Amino acid sequence: MTQPAVPAPPDVAVVGAGAVGATIAYTALVRGSARRVALHDIDRGKLEAEVLDISHGLSFTPMGSIEGSDDVEVCRGARVVVVTAGAKQKPGQTRMDLAASTVALTRSIMPRLLEVAPDAVYVMVTNPVDVVTTAALRLTGLPPQQLFGSGTVLDSSRLRHAIATRVGVAVQNVHAYVVGEHGDTEFPLWSSASLGGVPIRDWSRMHGGALDEQARAQIADEVVNAAYRIIAGKGATNYAVALACCQIVESVLRDERRVLPVSTMLEGEYGVDGVCLSVPTVVGAGGAIERLSVPMSDAEQEQLRRSASSIRATAEQVGV
Ligand SMILES: NC(=O)c1ccc[n+]([C@@H]2O[C@H](COP(=O)([O-])OP(=O)(O)OC[C@H]3O[C@@H](n4cnc5c(N)ncnc54)[C@H](O)[C@@H]3O)[C@@H](O)[C@H]2O)c1
Numbered sequence: 537m538t539q540p541a542v543p544a545p546p547d548v549a550v551v552g553a554g555a556v557g558a559t560i561a562y563t564a565l566v567r568g569s570a571r572r573v574a575l576h577d578i579d580r581g582k583l584e585a586e587v588l589d590i591s592h593g594l595s596f597t598p599m600g601s602i603e604g605s606d607d608v609e610v611c612r613g614a615r616v617v618v619v620t621a622g623a624k625q626k627p628g629q630t631r632m633d634l635a636a637s638t639v640a641l642t643r644s645i646m647p648r649l650l651e652v653a654p655d656a657v658y659v660m661v662t663n664p665v666d667v668v669t670t671a672a673l674r675l676t677g678l679p680p681q682q683l684f685g686s687g688t689v690l691d692s693s694r695l696r697h698a699i700a701t702r703v704g705v706a707v708q709n710v711h712a713y714v715v716g717e718h719g720d721t722e723f724p725l726w727s728s729a730s731l732g733g734v735p736i737r738d739w740s741r742m743h744g745g746a747l748d749e750q751a752r753a754q755i756a757d758e759v760v761n762a763a764y765r766i767i768a769g770k771g772a773t774n775y776a777v778a779l780a781c782c783q784i785v786e787s788v789l790r791d792e793r794r795v796l797p798v799s800t801m802l803e804g805e806y807g808v809d810g811v812c813l814s815v816p817t818v819v820g821a822g823g824a825i826e827r828l829s830v831p832m833s834d835a836e837q838e839q840l841r842r843s844a845s846s847i848r849a850t851a852e853q854v855g856v
Contacts, residue, residue, distance in 0.1 A: 543603065545613025546574035548785050549653065551645065552621035553577035553604065555772035556661060558586040560618055561602060563778040565590065568598030569786045574611055575604040577621070608645075612652040616785050619672075621645060622662035627768050630720060635664050636854045639671045646676050657788045657823040658683040660799075661781060665718045666847045669799050669812040671856040681823040685799030687814030688714040688722055690773075690780040692797050694762050695724050698755045703739070703746055705731055712736070713797045713830070714759060715815050716843030722814075723843070724756050727833045784819060791821035800824045806837050808844040811851065815840075 547570035550557045557575065564570045575590075577583040587604035594600060603610055611617060622638045642662065649658075658678065660669045669685035676683060691714035700707040712729035716722045729736040740747040747755075766773045787794040797814040805815070805827060818826045832840065 541601075544572060545615075546570070546572045546603070546611065547614070547789055548572075548616045548618060549574040549576060549611035549614035549656070551576050551608075551611065551617060551619045551649065552662070553579070553583045553586045554620065555774040556777055557618070557620035558590070559774040559778035560620065560661075560781045561586070562590050562593075563775075563782045564785060565594065565597045565600040565602060567782055567786075568600065569782045570616075570789060571600055573600065573602045574614060575602060576606070576608055576610050577604075578606055580606040608648045608652055611649060611656075614653045614656045616659060616788050617649055617653050617656045618659045618661060618781055618785065619645070619649075619668075620661045627771075628764075635667050635850050638662050638664070638668055639854045639856060642668050642672050643675055646672050650676055650678075656682075659781065659784055659788075660685040661777070663718070664847075664850060666799050666812045666814075667851045667854065667856060670801065670847070670851050671854075673801055673812065674856065679823075680801045681825060684817075684824040685718070685812060685814075686777070686781055686784060687799030688716070688718050688797045689784060689814075690777050691718060691722055691759055691762075693776060693780055694759045695755065698758050699729070699731070699736075699747070702751065702755070703731065703743070713816050715797055715830075716813050716840055717847050718799065718814065719846075720760060721839075721843040721846045722760060723836070723839050724752070724759065725830060725832060725836060726752055727836060728830050787819040788821060788823065793818050793820040793825070795819075795828065798824050800827060802827070802844070805829070806832065806840050808841060811844050811848045813840070813844055813847055 550561045561575045583604045665685040696710040699710045709732045795816050796819045799812045799814045802808040816828045817824050
């Protein structure tokens with residue numbers, strides 16, 4: 537007689553089953569990013585409902601399973617842990633306003649997670665993600681490759697979408713990164729952005745000023761304010777961030793070595809030291825393996841340092 541399958545450790549454990557965490561778990565199963573997904577939240581009623589709802593769709597997804605619990609044990613042995621636990625950003629509230637409560641939460645959950653999944657690659661998503669990642673690294677003492685933030689992976693996808701829709705090319709052929717803080721001081725790296733191999737500034741010249749300085753400023757503004765707009769309309773952002781996180785998870789689980797702007801602890805690059813922020817980074821089985829030295833104009837380097845100062849100021853205010 538067939539016996540029930542013996543539970544194996546999860547490929548990915550998602551901590552927090554709110555709008556973001558539940559959608560990451562769902563997306564990971566729909567995309568086949570992970571075979572076994574664990575979901576953990578302290579709100580048992582919400583957690584059980586999310587797990588049931590996702591489970592009922594498993595006959596339509598690639599082979600996969602989901603297990604949920606309000607006990608952190610459900611994360612034991614996970615290869616990747618994605619941390620989304622925290623309070624939701626309220627309309628009008630900046631990500632930095634959330635800092636104090638989220639850092640306190642991070643301090644309480646990380647030691648317990650490390651006990652059950654000491655070898656996992658940790659992807660921090662909770663905002664303000666750069667401060668939370670800096671705090672989690674200092675607290676855990678994990679190697680900086682093993683713990684990083686989802687950073688501006690989502691924002692870079694928003695940027696690519698904004699450029700692609702304006703010029704009428706496929707979003708997949710736009711190469712452009714948003715760097716710095718995941719938040720108000722982030723900015724696009726226009727000097728290295730390209731469309732099908734054509735630098736954006738050359739494209740603009742060849743297309744009668746499309747993507748000129750004014751259009752680029754408008755796009756940058758749309759990207760920085762995208763989350764506020766979505767939160768004002770529906771209370772949370774969940775779909776695109778879940779896809780961005782699943783891309784990170786896949787790159788780790790399959791050692792894909794994608795170049796993704798995740799948030800890592802800089803060590804003097806671009807004149808920034810001792811604070812986490814996003815620059816293009818190779819992500820694979822070892823985590824955030826290598827930060828790339830992307831050419832930046834003097835103005836972009838200055839913007840990056842300003843972004844770092846903003847993150848550092850908030851980190852210091854909340855005792856990180
Ligand atoms: N980095 C990004 O790109 C990005 C994008 C969107 C949202 N976020 C952030 O993700 C976080 C989650 O957003 P959301 O919309 O899912 O919020 P939410 O309020 O819907 O969900 C948060 C969940 O965390 C749970 N939780 C609280 N304390 C916990 C604990 N100690 N252990 C386990 N679970 C706990 C809550 O019960 C809740 O279900 C927020 O900080 C938000 O700002 C980040």
